[in-house]
Amino acid sequence: MIRATDLRKHFRVHKRPPGLAAAVRSLWHRKYETVKAVDGISFAIARGERVGFLGPNGAGKTTTLKTLSGLLHPTSGTVEVEGHTPFRREGAFLRQITLVMGQKQQLLWDLPPADTFAMNRALYDVPVAQFDATMKELTELLDLGPLVTKPTRQLSLGEHMKCELACALLHRPTTLFLDEPTIGLDVSMQLAIREFIRDYNQRHEATVILTSHYMEDVVALCPRVIVIDGGRLIHDGDLRGLIKTMHPGKLVSFTLTAPMADDELARLGAITREGNRVVVQIAEAALREAVGHLLASASVTDLSIEDPPLEVVMRALFKDGAAPATT
Amino acid sequence: MSLRSTARAVPQLLRTGLAETVAYRAEFVVWMLTTTLPLVMLGLWTSVAADGEFRGYSSPDFVAYYLAALIVRNLTGSWVVWQINDEIRRxxxxxxxxxxxxPFVAYAASHVAAVPLRGLIALPVTVILLATTARDSLTHDPLQIALILPSLAGAWLLTFxxxxxxxxxxxxxxxxxxLLDVYFGVFAVLSGYLIPLSMLPSWLPTVARWLPFRxxxxxxxxxxxxxxxGAGGAAQLVALQWGxxxxxxxxxxxxxxAGVRRFEAVGG
Incomplete structure (x- = not known):
């Protein structure tokens, strides 16, 4: 169980205007500003849940993750992870968690990943038999193969991230904090990592907390999302619920095989048109009738019905700044 | 983590540290070359003492002093300050x-792992030179010789x-x-790296005797x-050093x- 109660993390930041005069003035007269990176958020996450943290840059997602993993001391409020207070960083706590940050590495740069794996085995005091079994499992799931004996500096970004993930999971943590784990990876590698995370979650009943700018990661992995903006929690609940609240209705896409006037289409809902391809946003109550009407029309083909993309929902959410009802 | 678990991790940390030292071999050799100041001072002071003793030091005394200083510096020097600074800032x-x-254990193990390789490079030549050119300026007391290793270990730990x-x-x-530049300036003078402490002017030798740099x-x-x-004096010196x-x-x-509480884990 992870529980944060009225969690706050404020930073004191030195501010000065640009220019030489301001630089000289700041020698004896420094101005500081308090940045409220996390400003009173509360949530509880049960064992085995997969939760996505969403929010624009600087929203406070990574700060929350760092506080949950014990890297940062909260300014106020309480945090509890599997019965531990994270910032105390007790051995028993550190052995239960892992934090993967897409932009930071723990692999030793000039040595093959196998050397870092061996070091982590010793640091986490993992029995050799368990280490061998885990290594076998991770090699299979992540298709590591010969990568582990190649110098880390010679690995591609995708190979590197796979090895980072393996390294972070060697001690079989039960709580995974994943901060942008697919950043910079190509689509097929993103897919592989996503599948791996879901599989690990199911095999080990591990709790997964994920932040990602790739909405596909969140959609594919996280039934529940916590949305943070300006350090405050603005939504905590079902991902579909968020989409429905922010963007009621469905997107119906189809291709026109014969011309059809925009006025006629606009009767169904808000339309977006690109050549013959049309997307109409239709309210759920009117969906059945509208789709029936479209299918009956001889000039419509290739029709599909989808939820609005999460990117669109998030854009609307952060543009409006309006907090939807927390579920 | 328990002390026992930590102790179990140390051999692997040493192996990884050694592997890293070998991987960074060019950087390693360059770093070792930066510790050759005693050789420069050796050349300088042996020519000063060529015509007779200077402030109680004969030419072989200077050879013994600076070669011993070179050994100590090579075995006890540390780059941990750059490492921590860089890791905190990034x-x-x-x-x-x-x-x-x-992390202190992890840093220390990786630094200890480099010592054998540094010894392998620095020791053979300097020990042979010491034995052949300055034998009479070295201690022959077995008890004092037995204290050399603890004093080197103490110097390593204190410096680290x-x-x-x-x-x-x-x-x-x-x-x-x-602040590192300030430290290095003070260290060079008050540790005896530049000149033997007894050759410092005025009241400085007395002060230097009681400061940690010595x-x-x-x-x-x-x-x-x-x-x-003498062996008794050497034992007192080593005891004070470990203190x-x-x-x-x-x-x-x-x-x-105190610092970790302020750590902001910037980036990422």
């Missing part, structure tokens, strides 16, 4: 903090703990590396060369604890 210290072994503490200042000061370099050199010490090492280590770890 936020990558986060990865160390997430591991269940105190001091520089670890200095590195921790990056938690509090943005440009803490500027125990980082001059103390093991004094044990090796045996000037005015200083324990004190500085405690201060450095306190600084670490």
């Amino acid at each position: 936020g990558i210290l986060a990865m160390r903090l997430l591991r269940p072994v105190h 703990a001091f520089l670890f503490g200095l590195g921790c200042l990056a938690f509090f000061i943005d440009k803490s590396m500027a 125990f980082m370099l001059s103390a093991p050199v004094e044990v090796i060369t045996g000037r005015e010490l 200083y090492a324990a004190l500085i280590l405690a201060l450095a770890l306190a600084l670490w604890r």
Whole structure:
């Protein structure tokens, strides 16, 4: 169980205007500003849940993750992870968690990943038999193969991230904090990592907390999302619920095989048109009738019905700044 | 993590540290070349003493002193201050903090692992030179010879703990590396790295005798060369050195604890 109660993390930041005069003035007269990176958020996450943290840059997602993993001391409020207070960083706590940050590495740069794996085995005091079994499992799931004996500096970004993930999971943590784990990876590698995370979650009943700018990661992995903006929690609940609240209705896409006037289409809902391809946003109550009407029309083909993309929902959410009802 | 688990991790940390040292071989050799100041001073002072003793030092005394200083410097020098500073400033210290072994142990193990290789490069030539050109300026007392290793270990720990503490200042000061230049200036003079402490002017030798810097370099050199010490004096010196090492280590770890509370784990 992870529980944060009225969690706050404020930073004191030195501010000065640009220019030489301001630089000289700041020698004896420094101005500081308090940045409220996390400003009173509360949530509880049960064992085995997969939760996505969403929010624009600087929203406070990574700060929350760092506080949950014990890297940062909260300014106020309480945090509890599997019965531990994270910032105390007790051995028993550190052995239960892992934090993967897409932009930071723990692999030793000039040595093959196998050397870092061996070091982590010793640091986490993992029995050799368990280490061998885990290594076998991770090699299979992540298709590591010969990568582990190649110098880390010679690995591609995708190979590197796979090895980072393996390294972070060697001690079989039960709580995974994943901060942008697919950043910079190509689509097929993103897919592989996503599948791996879901599989690990199911095999080990591990709790997964994920932040990602790739909405596909969140959609594919996280039934529940916590949305943070300006350090405050603005939504905590079902991902579909968020989409429905922010963007009621469905997107119906189809291709026109014969011309059809925009006025006629606009009767169904808000339309977006690109050549013959049309997307109409239709309210759920009117969906059945509208789709029936479209299918009956001889000039419509290739029709599909989808939820609005999460990117669109998030854009609307952060543009409006309006907090939807927390579920 | 328990002490037993930490102890079990140390052999692997040493192996990894050695593998890293070998991987960074070019950087390693360059770093070793930067510790050759004693050789420059050796050339200078042996020519000063060519016509007779200078301030109580004959030419072989200077050879013994500076070659011993070279050995001590090579075996006890540390780059941990750059490492910590860089890791704090770039936020990558986060990865160390997430591991269940105190980062001090991990840093120390990786530095200890480099010592055998440094010894392998620095010791053969210097020991042969010492034995052939300055044999009479070295101690022959077996008890004092037995204290050489503990004094080298004490100097290593004291230097490492001091520089670890200095590195921790990056938690509090943005440009803490500027202090390293101040440290190195003070160290060069008050540790005996530049000239033997007894040759310092006026009241400085008295002050230097009681400051920690002496125990980082001059103390093991004094044990090796045996000037005015004797086994009893050498034992007292080593005891004082280990006392200083324990004190500085405690201060450095306190600084670490206070610093980690302020760590902002920037980036990412």
